Amino acid sequence: MNDVVLAMYSDRLFMAAVGVYVLAMALHAAEYAALRSAQPTAAPAEAVAVGATTAAPAVPDERPVRPDLSDESAARPRTRADRLGGAAVNLVVLAALLQFGSIVTRGLAADRWPLGNMYEFTSAVCLAAVVTWLVVLRRLPALRAVALFVLLPVVILLFLGGTVLYARAAPVVPALRSYWLVVHVTTITVSSGLLLVPGVASLLFLLRRSGRGGALADRLPSAATLDRLAYRTTIVAFPLYTFGVIAGAIWAEAAWGRFWGWDPKETVAFVAWVVYAAYLHARATAGWRTGRAAWINVAGWAVVLFNLFFINMVVAGLHSYAGI
Amino acid sequence: MTTTAPPTAPPDESPPAPSHTLWALLRNTWRGLTSMRTALVLLFLLAVAALPGALLPQRSLNQRLVTQYFTDHPTLAPLLDDLKFFDVFAAPWFAAVYLLLMISLVGCLVPRTVEQIRGLRTPPVATPRNLARLPHAFATTLDEPAGDVEARVRRRLRGWQVRWRDEAGADPAHPVRTVSAERGRMHEVGNLVFHLSLLGLLVAFAAGKMFGYEGQVIVLSGGGQFCNTGILGYDSFRAGLRVDGTDLQPFCVRVDDFTATYEATGQPASFTAGIGYQTAADLATGTDAWRPTTIAVNHPLRTDGSRLYLLGHGYAPRFTVTYPDGQQRTGEVQWRPVDQTTLLSEGATKFARPGVTDEEQRRTSQLAVTGLLAPTSSGGQVVTSVFPALDDPEVAVDVLRGDLGLDDGRGQSIFTVDRSKLDTGELTRAARKNMRPGDEITLDDGTRVRFDGVRDWVSLQVSHDPAQVWVLTSAVFMLTGLMLSLAVRRRRFWVRLTPAGAGGTRVELGGLARTDRAGYGEEFDRLTAAVLGTDPDGPGADSADKDTQKSPKTEDRP
Numbered sequence: 001m002n003d004v005v006l007a008m009y010s011d012r013l014f015m016a017a018v019g020v021y022v023l024a025m026a027l028h029a030a031e032y033a034a035l036r037s038a039q040p041t042a043a044p045a046e047a048v049a050v051g052a053t054t055a056a057p058a059v060p061d062e063r064p065v066r067p068d069l070s071d072e073s074a075a076r077p078r079t080r081a082d083r084l085g086g087a088a089v090n091l092v093v094l095a096a097l098l099q100f101g102s103i104v105t106r107g108l109a110a111d112r113w114p115l116g117n118m119y120e121f122t123s124a125v126c127l128a129a130v131v132t133w134l135v136v137l138r139r140l141p142a143l144r145a146v147a148l149f150v151l152l153p154v155v156i157l158l159f160l161g162g163t164v165l166y167a168r169a170a171p172v173v174p175a176l177r178s179y180w181l182v183v184h185v186t187t188i189t190v191s192s193g194l195l196l197v198p199g200v201a202s203l204l205f206l207l208r209r210s211g212r213g214g215a216l217a218d219r220l221p222s223a224a225t226l227d228r229l230a231y232r233t234t235i236v237a238f239p240l241y242t243f244g245v246i247a248g249a250i251w252a253e254a255a256w257g258r259f260w261g262w263d264p265k266e267t268v269a270f271v272a273w274v275v276y277a278a279y280l281h282a283r284a285t286a287g288w289r290t291g292r293a294a295w296i297n298v299a300g301w302a303v304v305l306f307n308l309f310f311i312n313m314v315v316a317g318l319h320s321y322a323g324i
Numbered sequence: 325m326t327t328t329a330p331p332t333a334p335p336d337e338s339p340p341a342p343s344h345t346l347w348a349l350l351r352n353t354w355r356g357l358t359s360m361r362t363a364l365v366l367l368f369l370l371a372v373a374a375l376p377g378a379l380l381p382q383r384s385l386n387q388r389l390v391t392q393y394f395t396d397h398p399t400l401a402p403l404l405d406d407l408k409f410f411d412v413f414a415a416p417w418f419a420a421v422y423l424l425l426m427i428s429l430v431g432c433l434v435p436r437t438v439e440q441i442r443g444l445r446t447p448p449v450a451t452p453r454n455l456a457r458l459p460h461a462f463a464t465t466l467d468e469p470a471g472d473v474e475a476r477v478r479r480r481l482r483g484w485q486v487r488w489r490d491e492a493g494a495d496p497a498h499p500v501r502t503v504s505a506e507r508g509r510m511h512e513v514g515n516l517v518f519h520l521s522l523l524g525l526l527v528a529f530a531a532g533k534m535f536g537y538e539g540q541v542i543v544l545s546g547g548g549q550f551c552n553t554g555i556l557g558y559d560s561f562r563a564g565l566r567v568d569g570t571d572l573q574p575f576c577v578r579v580d581d582f583t584a585t586y587e588a589t590g591q592p593a594s595f596t597a598g599i600g601y602q603t604a605a606d607l608a609t610g611t612d613a614w615r616p617t618t619i620a621v622n623h624p625l626r627t628d629g630s631r632l633y634l635l636g637h638g639y640a641p642r643f644t645v646t647y648p649d650g651q652q653r654t655g656e657v658q659w660r661p662v663d664q665t666t667l668l669s670e671g672a673t674k675f676a677r678p679g680v681t682d683e684e685q686r687r688t689s690q691l692a693v694t695g696l697l698a699p700t701s702s703g704g705q706v707v708t709s710v711f712p713a714l715d716d717p718e719v720a721v722d723v724l725r726g727d728l729g730l731d732d733g734r735g736q737s738i739f740t741v742d743r744s745k746l747d748t749g750e751l752t753r754a755a756r757k758n759m760r761p762g763d764e765i766t767l768d769d770g771t772r773v774r775f776d777g778v779r780d781w782v783s784l785q786v787s788h789d790p791a792q793v794w795v796l797t798s799a800v801f802m803l804t805g806l807m808l809s810l811a812v813r814r815r816r817f818w819v820r821l822t823p824a825g826a827g828g829t830r831v832e833l834g835g836l837a838r839t840d841r842a843g844y845g846e847e848f849d850r851l852t853a854a855v856l857g858t859d860p861d862g863p864g865a866d867s868a869d870k871d872t873q874k875s876p877k878t879e880d881r882p
Contacts, residue, residue: 170589170591171587171591173592174593174595178622239810242802253792254623257624257633259795259796271378274370275371277367278364278371285360285364288361311378
């Protein structure tokens, strides 16, 4: 197969993946809508708990408000929400496979590591986020109600990637021809994708905790569960991100003559790193542990997004050659 | 950093003596500065302070963009400039934030390191009297002798740091046995390694800024030479605070050839320069031999503690001027690319007429060949470049004659001619022509200007940073410490076994996570199940009594 045909397959796989993600999102939305109606019949005892927590939402409740699917789904008949959710998860897996295929064929078509421009980068960040999400879901199936909110930013990013940022399969400039591209850009991409999950979890945590989410928020897992999800994914992503930045510095030393030069991208990467460091410190500080820490985590993800898009597209710097 | 509560106010006493007030003030300032809360605020300030460095053009990166910003925002820019917003990373307020943060870090690390070293030898703390008060707790009574349960606990707590103790109980013949177990001390070790390496990294970074330098120079390919012997050899030079340029490591470089390859679209595919170099030792022995090597983008030459980079390239056209009296002068200087994708270049090659002694005549007979150079010409009347490689070079030049200002003592750009001199008549245009290599113009006074050909030039950078290897070492330790401190959780587990008549045992369990709470609940549940023998995968699974009260469920307290 020649490169043009491969590139075309890659684009079609990408579009197919986006389509399946949208479909999965629709199913997750239906699942989410079905959750409430399912609860009173499936677990009448829990209905009281729901009422109790919504009445006093300011107190974070450790107990899951939704019945814990991991423990009880075996004993309980599968509800409509379960069936919808299960189908949606299968679709997400399918979409992730399609997207992986798209990235691989893109790499084969361009004959290089498929992380050479903003489009490919965005796609890989989204795939990393989805895979992270699937891993989380496998370990904690009770979190499935969060899926809708993880897929939403993913689909938005993929849409932007496929339209605004789209670039045809092409080689990269000499400065990018280095195995450090593989090391640096891949780790940064994967950690950025990983960080999407805690960003979403912290936002939902804040929504859940504020009690202002109304009907939208009270079907979510408990605030404590969301908080734990945010923390655990962050502590995996943060060292990886740190490694990515260090790898970038090593590459910059070989490519640009200095390991750190306060290039806009480097500066914002530093800011994001400091914000996540602040998050970890906040987790160990009395009075900052929950609400404020969550805000910091959300800010961290905002800075990462800002670095991915705004810095490349608006600010001129050494990292600006990546496709746009 | 210190994980204790915020700094407490001084104890409320009767009016203290002034010296006490001063002491209290100092002590409270120190405590305040080294508290976690302050560290957090400082981290935020650092993040916020760094942001303008990314959003506003910086002098250290691009002076041209800063000038542009001044043109675009004539009122705002001077104000921002006064606040050092165009030199954020050299600004006093940025330095203030990171210095405070470093002091806070040191103030926090020192006592914690001391505590850690002391704590390494101390056994786990004694079992609290009331285990039910702990965040994780469980109690039950088993129909087994205490010895059996103790054996199971010992098996399960392999790998934990444990200390068994006897407590005085009601029955002296059957003492109450307790165990304090602790795991995850490496968490704190990792934490300290991370923070100490961070300090090391900052110190090494600063050392690099003090003793390092970097300089750029343009060298013609095909034999052009450059020696790192002083600042004057460079086109631009950025010296560290402790570098005055008198003590550079001397090495020499000769650029033998340069090869660039391009995609069909004109996008560069590779740049490679074949060079020869002489190290400081070679120069000391006075050898004529050059060590051959190649440098390329991403592949610098590392020698004598310095690195030599290939940054970019361009073209230098060669012109030969033959004066009416037969004297010849050849000019070959770099022209600068005005379009990076096609390498269309502009420049000015200047000549002073040789053998003229009369000051006035010498001043007015200068020549400049100035205009555009297209490496691959589009052909046609208006010369433009269609491809960056040197496939079909053509120049479109004006030959200017008169006073170029070469002798007036003022510095001038090597790329341009002061065009205002055309208006004042100090310069006149003697010819305008498009030329290919070998073409010649004859001026009205019989002077001939020939376009001989084009050579590549390369832009080289010499960088010297004696501390960067320490920055890397610190970074590696930092990452190791970080992973250790995040992966390892420090937690404690206590068991109290009280004989409860008729061969039964009262079992009380307690657990406390010393680091982040998230996640100890499940492990505590597993530990509990193992101790009670209800662990489905555990060794005692079959012998366990599946009583309802023995399916523990603990909760993380809010």
